[in-house]
Amino acid sequence: MLTKAPRGTKDITPKEAYKWNYVENKFREVCSLFGYEEMRTPVFEHTELFKRSVGDTTDIVQKEMYSFKDKGERDITLKPEGTAGVVRAFIENKLYADTQPTKLFYMTPCFRYERPQAGRQRQFHQFGIEALGSDKPSIDAEVIALAVQFFNEVGLKDLAVSINSVGCPTCREKYNAKLKEYLDSKVDVLCETCLDRKDKNPMRVIDCKNPTCQENIKDIPFMIDHLCEDCSTHFDKVKEYLTEMDVNFVVDKTIVRGLDYYKKTAFEIISNDIGSQSTVCGGGRYDGLVEQLGGPKGLSGIGFAIGAERLLLTLENNNIEIKNPQATDIYIATIGEAAKIKSFKILKDLRYNHISSENDHLDRSIKAQFKYSDKINSKFTIVIGDDELANDTATLKNMATSEQTTIKLSEIVKELQDRL
Numbered sequence: 001m002l003t004k005a006p007r008g009t010k011d012i013t014p015k016e017a018y019k020w021n022y023v024e025n026k027f028r029e030v031c032s033l034f035g036y037e038e039m040r041t042p043v044f045e046h047t048e049l050f051k052r053s054v055g056d057t058t059d060i061v062q063k064e065m066y067s068f069k070d071k072g073e074r075d076i077t078l079k080p081e082g083t084a085g086v087v088r089a090f091i092e093n094k095l096y097a098d099t100q101p102t103k104l105f106y107m108t109p110c111f112r113y114e115r116p117q118a119g120r121q122r123q124f125h126q127f128g129i130e131a132l133g134s135d136k137p138s139i140d141a142e143v144i145a146l147a148v149q150f151f152n153e154v155g156l157k158d159l160a161v162s163i164n165s166v167g168c169p170t171c172r173e174k175y176n177a178k179l180k181e182y183l184d185s186k187v188d189v190l191c192e193t194c195l196d197r198k199d200k201n202p203m204r205v206i207d208c209k210n211p212t213c214q215e216n217i218k219d220i221p222f223m224i225d226h227l228c229e230d231c232s233t234h235f236d237k238v239k240e241y242l243t244e245m246d247v248n249f250v251v252d253k254t255i256v257r258g259l260d261y262y263k264k265t266a267f268e269i270i271s272n273d274i275g276s277q278s279t280v281c282g283g284g285r286y287d288g289l290v291e292q293l294g295g296p297k298g299l300s301g302i303g304f305a306i307g308a309e310r311l312l313l314t315l316e317n318n319n320i321e322i323k324n325p326q327a328t329d330i331y332i333a334t335i336g337e338a339a340k341i342k343s344f345k346i347l348k349d350l351r352y353n354h355i356s357s358e359n360d361h362l363d364r365s366i367k368a369q370f371k372y373s374d375k376i377n378s379k380f381t382i383v384i385g386d387d388e389l390a391n392d393t394a395t396l397k398n399m400a401t402s403e404q405t406t407i408k409l410s411e412i413v414k415e416l417q418d419r420l
């Protein structure tokens with residue numbers, strides 16, 4: 001037990017960590033190109049925050065949260081997603097008082113108690129953005145374009161961007177009445193969960209993963225066919241701006257976000273590149289959320305979340321290789337204690353000049369030291385013994401070409417600077 005991490009969690013060892021650094025850096029870079037700044041929020045929040053924002057009727061809140069009472073009897077939950085914390089922080093830090101919009105990004109671990117499988121863990125990571133304070137369709141298009149550019153930059157080119165509109169309270173009220181009527185006529189074929197959704201959150205029936213439900217509700221009415229004029233114009237504008245940015249998209253009527261404060265644009269991005277079947281990014285507009293969480297009225301928001309594990313899996317499935325940038329510039333092999341002592345002076349000079357370097361820490365034979373030098377992928381190796389110390393000369397070996405050069409030990413920094 002002590003040597004086994006909890007089910008659904010994974011270590012990210014150095015063999016993987018450089019890939020994480022790569023995608024994280026790319027995400028930062030692309031966010032910065034669009035003017036999004038980082039927001040970091042706590043890993044745990046008050047449970048109530050997620051109940052209110054993610055929604056009481058969702059699988060996340062009903063089945064998947066890591067909730068507990070802390071020693072002060074507070075109800076605490078490890079964040080199952082990134083938006084709630086960011087919006088809470090936006091309100092608490094009064095970022096709404098500044099000139100709007102506020103454009104934020106985050107990278108965070110998330111926690112959901114789910115059955116672990118490929119691309120599904122109990123601790124996983126999300127990269128996301130939230131654009132707050134604008135209800136205009138231009139920011140919807142910007143948010144989608146940012147996600148697309150990020151995927152393109154990490155090498156995923158064949159993307160299916162699906163967009164939809166889930167309307168607003170005005171059009172949804174009429175639509176929900178139609179939907180209820182339709183669902184009432186289907187009560188004997190709906191699954192248990194959908195029967196429950198029918199009354200609490202009817203639009204989510206469309207999202208049911210149960211194949212029989214899918215089969216039986218093929219002619220269900222969709223929100224997009226019943227939009228009010230405002231929502232319809234908004235949607236048209238989003239499409240127009242996306243087209244201008246050469247973002248290929250399709251309208252998918254089945255994308256839903258069931259909670260009241262979700263409004264207008266909803267979208268998903270799926271990678272069509274070989275081997276991936278799952279959504280790598282989901283997002284949408286949540287115009288009522290700020291108010292719902294106690295912030296000022298009428299402040300809109302839109303964002304997305306990318307599942308980082310699924311992104312990395314997709315890259316792997318598509319043989320998109322990420323190079324490990326870690327290679328040591330020079331390994332200093334030593335023979336005898338005098339050389340070992342001297343190597344510390346050399347190492348210090350090299351490292352202060354930003355030349356990465358290592359020496360032996362196990363008093364190994366020269367052969368074993370060379371083996372280690374291979375393991376760390378060093379670009380150069382040098383051997384220092386009593387003779388080298390006495391003459392201030394040593395042989396520098398280029399590990400890639402096997403070329404050997406005699407250099408002055410006292411000039412090693414310059415010699416390497418010329419060669420790296």
Ligand code: ATP
Nearest residue numbers: 112114119120121124279280281282305306307310
């Ligand atoms: P799914 O239908 O696969 O459960 P979801 O609708 O629960 O996904 P969101 O809540 O929209 O997912 O989360 C955004 C993204 O986070 C997903 O598209 C996915 O890439 C990722 N994700 C969600 N749950 C997990 C998990 N348990 N492990 C790894 N990644 C996850």
Ligand code: MG
Nearest residue numbers: 059060112114
């Ligand atoms: Mg889920």
